Amino acid sequence: MEAALVSAATGTLKSVLGKLAALVGDEYKPFKGMHGEIKFLMDELTAMQAFLLKMSREEDPDEQDKVWMTAVRELSYDIEDSIDDFMQNDDKKDTKPDGFINKIKHSLGKLGKMKNRSRIGNEIQDLKKQIIDVGDRNQRYKTGVASSTQNTTSTKNAILDPRALAIFEHVSKLVGIDEPKAEIIKLLTREDGRVSTHEQLKVVSIVGSGGMGKTTLANQVYQELRGQFKCRAFLSVSRNPDMINILRTILSEVSDQDYAATKAGSLQQLIIRINDSLVDQRYFVVIDDIWDVDTWDVIKHEFPMNNCSSRVITTTRIIDVAETCRSSFNGHVYNIRPLDIVRSRQLFRKRLFNSEENCPSYLEDISDQILEKCAGLPLAIIAISGLLANTERTEDLWDQVKDSIGRALVRNHIIEGMMKILSLSYFDLPPHLKTCLLYVSIWPEDSIIRKKDLIRRWIAEGIIHKEGSYTIHEIGEVCFTELLNRNLIQPVNTNDYGEVKSCRVHDMILDFIISKSIEENFVTLHGVPTLTIGTQSKVVRRLSLEVSKQGYSALPTKGLVLSHVRSLNVLRTYDEIPSLEGFRHLRVLEMKNCNRLKGHHLENILRFFQLRYLSLKHTIICELPEQIGRLKCLEILDLRDSEVKELPASIVNLGKLSHLFVDHGVKFPDGIVNMQALETLKGVTVSKQPLNFIWGIGQLSNLRNLVLHFEVDSNYEDIKEERNKALVSSLCKLGTQNLRSLTIWKGSNLLEEPLCLVTLERLITRSWCSAIREVPKWVSSLKNLQQLRLKVQGVKQNDLNILGALPTLLILHLREVTKSNEKLRISGEVGVPTLEDFYL
Numbered sequence: 014m015e016a017a018l019v020s021a022a023t024g025t026l027k028s029v030l031g032k033l034a035a036l037v038g039d040e041y042k043p044f045k046g047m048h049g050e051i052k053f054l055m056d057e058l059t060a061m062q063a064f065l066l067k068m069s070r071e072e073d074p075d076e077q078d079k080v081w082m083t084a085v086r087e088l089s090y091d092i093e094d095s096i097d098d099f100m101q102n103d104d105k106k107d108t109k110p111d112g113f114i115n116k117i118k119h120s121l122g123k124l125g126k127m128k129n130r131s132r133i134g135n136e137i138q139d140l141k142k143q144i145i146d147v148g149d150r151n152q153r154y155k156t157g158v159a160s161s162t163q164n165t166t167s168t169k170n171a172i173l174d175p176r177a178l179a180i181f182e183h184v185s186k187l188v189g190i191d192e193p194k195a196e197i198i199k200l201l202t203r204e205d206g207r208v209s210t211h212e213q214l215k216v217v218s219i220v221g222s223g224g225m226g227k228t229t230l231a232n233q234v235y236q237e238l239r240g241q242f243k244c245r246a247f248l249s250v251s252r253n254p255d256m257i258n259i260l261r262t263i264l265s266e267v268s269d270q271d272y273a274a275t276k277a278g279s280l281q282q283l284i285i286r287i288n289d290s291l292v293d294q295r296y297f298v299v300i301d302d303i304w305d306v307d308t309w310d311v312i313k314h315e316f317p318m319n320n321c322s323s324r325v326i327t328t329t330r331i332i333d334v335a336e337t338c339r340s341s342f343n344g345h346v347y348n349i350r351p352l353d354i355v356r357s358r359q360l361f362r363k364r365l366f367n368s369e370e371n372c373p374s375y376l377e378d379i380s381d382q383i384l385e386k387c388a389g390l391p392l393a394i395i396a397i398s399g400l401l402a403n404t405e406r407t408e409d410l411w412d413q414v415k416d417s418i419g420r421a422l423v424r425n426h427i428i429e430g431m432m433k434i435l436s437l438s439y440f441d442l443p444p445h446l447k448t449c450l451l452y453v454s455i456w457p458e459d460s461i462i463r464k465k466d467l468i469r470r471w472i473a474e475g476i477i478h479k480e481g482s483y484t485i486h487e488i489g490e491v492c493f494t495e496l497l498n499r500n501l502i503q504p505v506n507t508n509d510y511g512e513v514k515s516c517r518v519h520d521m522i523l524d525f526i527i528s529k530s531i532e533e534n535f536v537t538l539h540g541v542p543t544l545t546i547g548t549q550s551k552v553v554r555r556l557s558l559e560v561s562k563q564g565y566s567a568l569p570t571k572g573l574v575l576s577h578v579r580s581l582n583v584l585r586t587y588d589e590i591p592s593l594e595g596f597r598h599l600r601v602l603e604m605k606n607c608n609r610l611k612g613h614h615l616e617n618i619l620r621f622f623q624l625r626y627l628s629l630k631h632t633i634i635c636e637l638p639e640q641i642g643r644l645k646c647l648e649i650l651d652l653r654d655s656e657v658k659e660l661p662a663s664i665v666n667l668g669k670l671s672h673l674f675v676d677h678g679v680k681f682p683d684g685i686v687n688m689q690a691l692e693t694l695k696g697v698t699v700s701k702q703p704l705n706f707i708w709g710i711g712q713l714s715n716l717r718n719l720v721l722h723f724e725v726d727s728n729y730e731d732i733k734e735e736r737n738k739a740l741v742s743s744l745c746k747l748g749t750q751n752l753r754s755l756t757i758w759k760g761s762n763l764l765e766e767p768l769c770l771v772t773l774e775r776l777i778t779r780s781w782c783s784a785i786r787e788v789p790k791w792v793s794s795l796k797n798l799q800q801l802r803l804k805v806q807g808v809k810q811n812d813l814n815i816l817g818a819l820p821t822l823l824i825l826h827l828r829e830v831t832k833s834n835e836k837l838r839i840s841g842e843v844g845v846p847t848l849e850d851f852y853l
Contacts, residue, residue, distance in 0.1 A: 018475030021448040021535045022069035024086035025093045026062040028475060030055055032096045050137050054092075057144050061085045069447070072440045084147050087534065090554060091143075094577055094598050095136055101622050187229065188363060189356035189391070193349060194233050200345050201238065201324050208241045208295070212322040216344035219328045220335035222500035223434045224392030224521070225349045227328040228301050234326060235299050242324070244268075244296035252304050252441050256280060256311055263287055263315065267296060280311065287315040295321040303329045304441055306337045313341050330438055332498045351389025358384060360391065364398035379411045386418040386520050393521045396431040418520050435525045438501055448476050449492050450501055453518055454530040454538070455557045455582050461505050463515045464493055469649050469672065473601050473626035474580065484692075484717070510800070510824050510850055537573075555580040555601075583607055593617065600646075601626040612636045619643050629655050642666035652676070653696070671715075677722035677758065685709040695720040699740060699760070707736055711743030717753045723760030737766075745769040761785050761804055764792075775800045784830045788812040795819060802826040807833035808853065817845055826852040 018028040033055050037048050068074050068082055200217050202208050219227045232247065239245050246266035250259060260283035261275040268275075268290040278286075298316070303309050309327070316325060327338045335346045352360065361384055362372045372380060383401075387393040397414070404410050439447060449471055456462050468489030471477045477492060479485045496502045497513060501522060504513040518526065530536040534550040540559040552574045558581075580601035581593075593614070596602075599621045604610055610632040618624070619640040627644075628651040635656040641647075642663025649672045658679060664670075665684035673688075675696035686709040699707065699721055710716070740763070744755070748770030754777075755770065757763055761778040764785055770776070774797050784804040792801075793815045801822060805812065808827050816825060822845045 017445045017448065017478060019448070020444050020476070021451050021529075021533050022086075022444045023062050023065045024089035025475075026058055026065070026085075026089045029089055029093045029096065030058055030062070032093065032100070033058075035100075036096070047137055050141055053141060054137070054144060057148070058089070058092075066444060069444055070440070072436065081147070081150075083534070084150075087550075087552065088143060088147060090577060090579075092140055095140065097598065097623055099136065187233070188360035189352045190226070190230060190233055193230055193347075194237070197230070197234050197326070197347055198237060200347070201234070201326075208238065208322050208324065210322055211320050213320060214316060214318055214323045214325065214342050216325045216327065216338055216342045217347055218335040218338040218344060219326065219347045219349055220332055220500075221330065221349035222390075222519070222522075223330055223438050224390050224431060225351065226391045227330075227349055229391075230349060231299050231301060231326050231328050235297070238324070239297060242295050242297035244291055244294045245298065246296075247299040247301070249301040250303050250308055250312075252302075252437055254304075254308055256308070257283065259312070260284065260287065260315065263298065264290065267291060267294075267298070284311075284315045288317050291315070291323070292317045292319060293321070294319075294323075296323045297325075299326045299328075301328045303327055303334050303338070304331065306334055309334060309337055309341070313338075316342075318342070330500050332500070352391060352394070353389065354381070354384065357387065357389055357394055360394050361387075361398050364395060365402060373406065375408055376406060376411060379408055379415060383411065383415045383418070386415060388519055388521075390519065390521060392431050392434060396428050396521075400428055418524065431521070432525055432528075435522060438499060439525065439529065442499070445477065446492060446495060448535075450496060451526055451530050451533070451535050452476065453502065454523065454526045454536045455555065455580070456518075456584060457557075457559050458520055458523055459517070460584070461515050461517055462502075464490075464513060467516075468493060469626065470601065473649055475600075486692075509826065509852065553578050555582070557582045557584065559584070596621065599624055603628045604632060605630045607632050610634050612638060616640075622646065625649065627651070629657075631655070637661050637664070639663050645669065648672065648690075650674070652679070681706050683709075686712045689713065689715060691716055693718040696722065698722040698724065699736065700724050704736055704739060707739040707743060709743075711746035713747070714750050716747055717751050719747070719752060719754070720756040720758070721760060721763075722758045723763075741766045741768065748772055764789055764803070767791055770795060771797065773798055777802045778804055780804050784828070788815045790815060792816070793818040796821065798822055800824040802828075804828040804830070806830045807835075808837065809833050809835050810837055813837060813839060819845055821847055823847055824850045824852075826850075829853070 018031075019025050020027070033051050037051050065082055065085060068078055071078075074082070197217055197219070198206060201215060219231055221227050228249070235245075235247050244267040246263050248259065248262050248266070257277055257280065260280065261272060261277060264270070264275045264283060264287050265272045267287065275283075275286075296316075300309075300312060303312075316323070325342070327335070329335050329338070338344060339346045358381070361380060366372050383397060384394065387397060397418070401411060401414060404414060439450065442450065452471065452474070453462060453467070455470075468477075468486060471489055471492070472485055477485060477488050480488055483491075493502075493513075493516075497504060497516070502516040502518055504515075505517050506515045507513050527536075527538070531538075531549055534552070534554060536555045536557060537549050537553045538557050538559065551572060554577065556575070556578050576595050577598055578596055579598055580603075581596060581599060582601070582603040584603060584605055594617075597620055600623050602621065602624060603626070605628055610629065611634055615634075615638050618638055621644065623646050624644050625646050626649045627647060628649075630651050631654045633656050635658065637652075637657060637660065639661050640663070641661060642665070644667065646669060647667050648669050650667075650670060651672075651674045653674050653676055655676070657675065660675070660679060660681055662682040662684070665682060665687045667688065669690050670688055671690045672693040673691060673695070674693070677696050677698045678701060679696060679698070680701050681697070681703075683703055683705045685706050691713050692715050694710075694713075694716060695718070697710075697720065700723070710719075744752075745768060748768065749772065752770065752772055754775040755773060756775075756777040756779065758779050761780045761784060764778065768789075768791055771794060773795055776792075776795070776798060777800070779802075784806050786806050787809065788803065788805065788811075792798075795801075796819075798819050799821055801816070801819075801824070803826070805827060806829070808829055812827075816822065825845065825848060
């Protein structure tokens with residue numbers, strides 16, 4: 014993916030370069046005299062961006078490099094804010110004034126603009142000086158840039174990987190491993206625990222997040238079964254594999270040669286030699302910690318497909334890798350499970366008290382609360398028990414440790430070892446996914462984060478962007494799925510069709526994310542009394558307000574610079590409203606659950622000239638200020654579960670608004686046709702809207718997602734004939750342009766009209782009352798439809814015949830009011846060829 018506009022690694026350098034390029038274009042003629050200085054800024058910042066991207070891949074950069082990276086990132090934010098300010102102040106349209114008074118005002122305005130442009134010239138010179146100073150300072154104190162990049166490989170190899178110790182753990186110290194060990198052995202052997210003879214190669218891929226005990230489990234199975242195989246090997250691949258070294262190690266072990274005797278050759282030569290050694294042998298190989306499909310695609314070729322009942326176990330953190338291993342041979346995917354509370358307690362107390370029975374009664378409750386935070390992650394339980402082993406055994410001190418979990422917990426060498434393991438998953442991410450992951454640190458611990466909300470926030474912050482033929486939301490879906498795939502976020506809620514709708518973050522992973530966010534000044538957390546790691550920067554870029562145990566925590570002012578905050582997030586109930594004075598550069602304003610938020614709190618909203626995302630969900634605000642129509646950058650507006658009943662007339666002036674969410678019943682003004690950027694419109698109650706509004710919907714050529722509500726479900730009692738005609742006409746226009754998803758609440762009879770919706774991919778009706786008599790014939794024309802949900806009076810064979818003509822349908826959900834006595838037949842001639850899920 015091309016570099017994002019905003020990144021934890023490079024700050025806003027990408028965005029700044031784009032805006033500097035705009036300043037030297039024809040649109041900003043007043044800056045032509047400064048082209049040389051601006052070109053210098055662009056060249057320097059381009060080099061800085063390349064260096065930051067390179068250094069972001071380093072797990073342990075030199076301290077001086079860290080300081081320089083931080084300075085450049087912070088400078089990028091300041092530069093962008095300065096550019097935004099003088100772009101905002103520069104009025105590019107000079108009109109000829111009429112009248113004496115207006116001419117005077119115009120002259121004074123021109124004088125003001127001359128002073129403004131002079132100030133801008135001074136600011137550009139100042140920015141140039143800052144960039145030179147940052148570069149010179151780095152050169153003066155540079156100690157390790159060249160040497161650290163040259164010796165990266167050797168340094169990394171010298172650091173002991175904590176996972177390597179897992180295979181030396183004595184079996185007496187392992188807890189909860191017997192059951193999964195038995196399950197994997199069962200997949201590999203007969204009922205008597207012996208490996209069958211004359212079977213083809215079998216593969217079991219163990220998958221789970223870092224710290225789940227995959228290596229330990231694979232090793233225990235290996236130790237149990239290795240005696241039944243003549244050729245065997247156990248080796249770890251890791252994140253940056255040296256494939257020649259890996260293949261030489263495998264060859265050495267399966268052929269019983271010294272490593273030196275294998276002699277380095279090409280990959281092809283080594284694979285051939287390993288194949289020759291195994292071709293007629295029964296072999297057992299464990300490949301631990303595979304990070305990508307490409308690595309497996311090399312390794313798999315060394316395993317000959319003989320009939321000697323050979324076995325291979327792989328371990329990985331990534332679901333796609335596990336599935337690829339499984340599909341390569343006759344295989345299985347084993348999802349390693351977290352420990353249940355009984356085994357968690359057993360492991361915890363065994364580590365701390367040598368015996369489960371020795372736990373003091375006054376520590377039992379707090380111990381279980383700590384274990385609940387660990388969520389069955391063996392590595393977390395071991396790390397926390399190691400931390401508590403050096404903590405006085407009092408309930409208060411243990412309670413402090415409990416509160417620190419999920420808030421960047423107190424560190425010791427054992428905790429650092431665990432963080433090292435978790436960090437491997439982070440550093441394996443490309444830059445844009447690192448930023449996507451760090452962004453979840455905005456939400457408090459134990460939060461359930463809605464997928465669509467998270468994606469919209471990524472969009473508003475410039476973390477993801479449109480790419481190729483994919484929409485920006487489709488890119489967001491890919492990023493979200495990739496984080497799930499890598500076990501860095503956990504699915505929570507799914508819909509009827511198995512699609513993940515929300516996620517959460519394991520508290521231990523959240524600890525790591527918070528510490529990285531603080532280190533890179535990506536997010537500042539306020540109201541978190543147990544935050545223990547790092548010193549948060551005084552200049553705040555993204556501010557997340559949380560509520561302490563005592564209740565409301567006032568907006569911080571002392572010692573913090575808030576004038577450059579880009580994102581203000583109030584994500585839990587607040588009884589008081591923080592003052593919004595000074596937040597000039599806000600891009601994101603989330604006021605969810607502010608119980609006392611009212612219209613006057615937003616009177617000065619015009620000052621947020623860069624605002625792109627505004628959420629007033631779950632507030633009691635009943636009206637929006639008329640000035641909202643002057644927020645020219647606003648892209649996403651969410652008013653669901655608020656008290657707003659009517660939108661101001663000025664809202665149609667929001668030319669960049671792409672996503673609008675309201676509750677059903679909210680009245681829209683005329684002029685919807687002006688909102689050509691709209692892609693998502695949810696909450697339209699048809700009977701509440703002016704006729705012009707309904708006609709205007711059909712002219713929204715970019716609309717992709719529409720949700721309609723009807724107050725009465727049967728026979729359009731709430732819709733006059735003229736309005737019904739306008740709605741059908743508008744839908745047919747949309748259905749030949751970009752409309753991809755249509756959801757209809759309590760108005761399924763609309764489908765009995767002859768609709769033309771050829772672009773539609775998703776058609777959902779939700780109704781508690783009436784149903785359509787039969788599947789409309791026009792549905793067979795929906796050649797792009799992938800998901801269909803209908804409520805019908807009774808499903809008949811002819812309905813299935815119509816649906817059988819849909820060439821791309823994946824999910825079909827039919828709800829019957831009364832069951833039809835007619836027998837239904839689904840066959841090759843009738844059935845939908847691509848159908849994956851069918852609900853009746």
